[in-house]
Amino acid sequence: METIFEDLKFRELINQVTNEKELKKKLEKEKIVLYAGFDPTAPSLHLGNLLVILTLKRFQNFGHKPLVVIGGGTALIGDPSGKEKERELQLKEKIEENKEKISKEIKSILGEIKIYDNFEWLSQINLFSFLRDYGKHFQVSEMISKESVKLRLSSTGISFCEFSYMILQAIDFLKLFEKENCQLQIGGSDQWGNIICGIDLIKKIHKKEVFGLTLPLLLTKSGKKFGKTEKGAIFLDRNLTLPYQFYQYLFNVADEDVILLLKRFTFLSKKEILEIEKEHFKDPKKRLAQKVLAQKVTEIVHGSEELKRVERISEILFYGNLKELKKEEIKEAFYNVPSEKISLKEKKISVLDLLKEGKVVPSKSEAKRLIQQRGVSVNGEIILNSEKNFSKNDALYGKYFIIKKGKKHYFLIEIE
Template sequence: MSTLFDRLKERGFIEAVTDEKLPDYLEEKPFTVYVGFDPTADSLHLGHLLPIMAMHWFQQAGHRVLLLVGGATGMVGDPSGRSDERNLLTKEEIDENVRKVKLQIGKFIDFDSDNPAEIVNNIDWIGPMTFIDWLRDVGKHFNINHMLAKDSVKSRLASETGISYTEFSYQTMQAYDFKYLCEHEDCLLQCGGSDQWGNITAGIDLVRKSLQKQAYGITFPLLATSSGEKFGKSAGNAVWLDPELTSPYKFYQYWINSSDDDVERFLNYFTFMDMSDIAAVVDEHAAEPHRRLGQNRLAAEMTRLVHGEEGLKIAELASNILFGGDIEGLSDAELSDIFADVPSSEMAMADLEQGMSVIDVFSACGLAKSKGDARRLIQGGGARVNNQKIAGIEAEITKDMLASESCIVLRSGKKNYHLIKFK
C-alpha cells in the first residue's frame, strides 16, 4: 500500500524535504500541515493550484490542513522570485481579497468533513503586536548574516532596485507564522513552492530556537510548461479562478492548448483522477494524438472542478461555436458569457423587426470598413450570421434570426466576431 509521500512523489509534487525521515513520520501519526497564500489579488490563479492540490492529498490521508491567508504578510509582499517591489495594498483591499479567496479554496479542500480544513489569517496574531513586541520577541532570534544569505534577498541586493526594509523583513513574518501555528495549533509542517525554501527554513529555525521543537518543510516544484513558458499565463496574463477575471471558456481553452508533453504531468498535478485512469487517458491519447483526447479530458476535469458543470457546459458550447458550430437556442446570458471577449454593439429592435440590410449591419458594426467592403465580403463567402453563410448581398437580417432573446452573432472571415444586442 502506497504512503502519502509515495503518492505525492508519484504525482510529481515533491521538490525537496528538510528531513529525509519525514516520510516515515507522516505515516506514524497525523500531522497538522499548513500552506500560505498572500491575498495580493482578489482571486487565486493557476499558479496557486499545486500547493492547494497537495493539501487535498494531505487531508485525504488523515492529516489536518491549515490554509493561511496572509492578511498581514499580504500588506508587505514577499520578495521571493520577484525583481521589483509589489504595490502595497490597503487593509480594506486585503480584507476583500481574503473574503473572495476563501470561497475559491473551498472548491478544492473539504471544510465540512470529520477532518475539516481550517482557514487562518495571520493578521489575527501579527496585527495586535507593537513594533517593540516584534523586535523583542521575534527579531532577537534572527541573524542578519543568515537573512542576507537567503537567495531571495541576494538576488534583489544584486539588482538595480535593491530591496526595501519592508520586503527584507518578510521572512521574519512568515517564520513567525510557523512559530505561532506550531505553538497554538501544534503545526509541525509547512509546505510551499521551491522559492519558499528560505522562508520555510527560517521558520524551522525560529521554532527550534523559541519553542525547542523540531519542525519540517516540504517544497513543491515551480511550474513551467514544456516550452519553458511560465505556467498559468495566457498571452502574458494570469489565468484566474474567478470567472469574472477569466471566463470559463478562456479557462477551458488554456488547458485545451496544453502541449502533448504537458498533459500527463498536468493530469497528475491538478485532477483527482486515479493514476490508473490517467495512464489509460495518456495511452489512448498517444495512440491518436491528433484527436487531442488528453487535452480534452484535462480541460473538462479542470473546468468542472473550478466552474462546475454549468461552467463546463458553457465552455464546451463556446468552443464548438467559435469553431463554426451552430448558434441557436441560447439565452442572452449564455451568449454574453461565450462572447465576453469580442466587440459588441447595440441596435434598435424596431429596425430588426422591419428587416435590416446585411450590408448596412456589417458596415455599421465595423466588421466591414464600408458598404463596398461589406458587399465584397458577402460575395466572397466570408460573411456569416450565427455562423450561417449569408446567401447574397440582398439578404436581410430579421427577428427570426435571433440566436437568443435579443442577440445575433456576426462573423467576418474565420475568427472575427461581433455581438449585436437589440434593444
C-alpha cells in the same frame, strides 16, 4: 499501499524538501498537521495557487490534517518573493474583502478546514517584542543571502518593510506549531527562503525539527508560465475568469504539457493517467487528454453543473447551432474574439454595412467578395446574397450578430 510521498513523486510535485528521509519516515508512521499560506492581495486565487490547494487536498486524502493561513497581516507588508519591485501597500478594508472571497474558494475544495488569519497574532506583537523575541534569532547575513532579497538588492533595492516579511512568515509557522503541532509547511518554489526561516525559528525556540516542501514552478515546455495569458492570470473566481474561458484555457494546452498537468491538477490514479496517455498519443488531434484535464479541473473549481453548461457551450460552437446559446452565454462564449458595438441609424442595415461597420472587413467590396465565396455566416446561417438586409429583430436577443469569416474567424457585433 502507496504513500503520500510516492504519490507526490509520481505527480512530479516535489521541487525542494528539507530532510527528505526523516519526512518520508514521519509521513509513513503518523498523520501530521501541515499548512500553506496565501496573502489576500487579489480578490481571487489563480491556477498557481490552485496547485498548492490541491496538494493540501492530496495530504487530506491520505488522512493528514491541512490548515490554511490567510495573510491578513502579511498582506499589509507585501512579500518580495518573485517580485522585481516593491509592491504597493494594500488598504486593510480591501484585504478583508479579498480574505472573505479567498476563504470561500479554499473551502469549496478543502471543505470546512481551519483557516487562520495571521493578523490575529501579528497585530499583537509590539516593536520591542518583535525585535527581542523574534528579531534576535535572525542573522542579517543569512537574510540577505535569500534569493528573493538578493534579486532585489541587485536591481531596485528593498525596503525594511518588505525585508522583514520573512520574519513575519516564520512567526506564522511558529504559531501554528505551538497551537496545532503543525510540522510541515508547503508552498510554491519562490517560498523556499521564507519556509526555511520558519523551520529555523522553531528549531531555535523549541529545539524541534519541522519540515518544508516546495512545489515546482508551473512552466510549459516552451518556458512560459502556466496559468498566465496575455491578459493576465487565470483566476478561480468566475467574475474574473469566465468558466468557459477557464475550461478553454485548459483544453488548449499543448500535447507536451498535458500529461504532467493531469498528474498535478487531477486526482486520477497513476493507472488511469497512463491509460489516458496511451490513448491520447494514438490520435493527438482528438485532444482526449486535454478534454479530461479541462473537465476534471473545471469540475473541481466550478462544480459539475457549471461543467455541463460550459461543455454545452463548447458543443454549440463546434456544431454551429449559435441560436441555442442563452443571452448571458454569448459574451462568455466569444470572450476572446474581436467585438464591436454599432448603432442602427435606420431600421435595417445591409449585410455589407454590417460587416464593414463591425470591422469584419475593411471595405464593402471585400465583404461582397467573401459572400460570393460563401465565406460569411451571420448567427449560424451562410450568407448567399450580398443585398441581404438585417433588422434588430434578426439579432440574437435583439442585440447580437455573431459573424463567422472563413472557417474559424469569429466576430461579435453588439447593437447599442
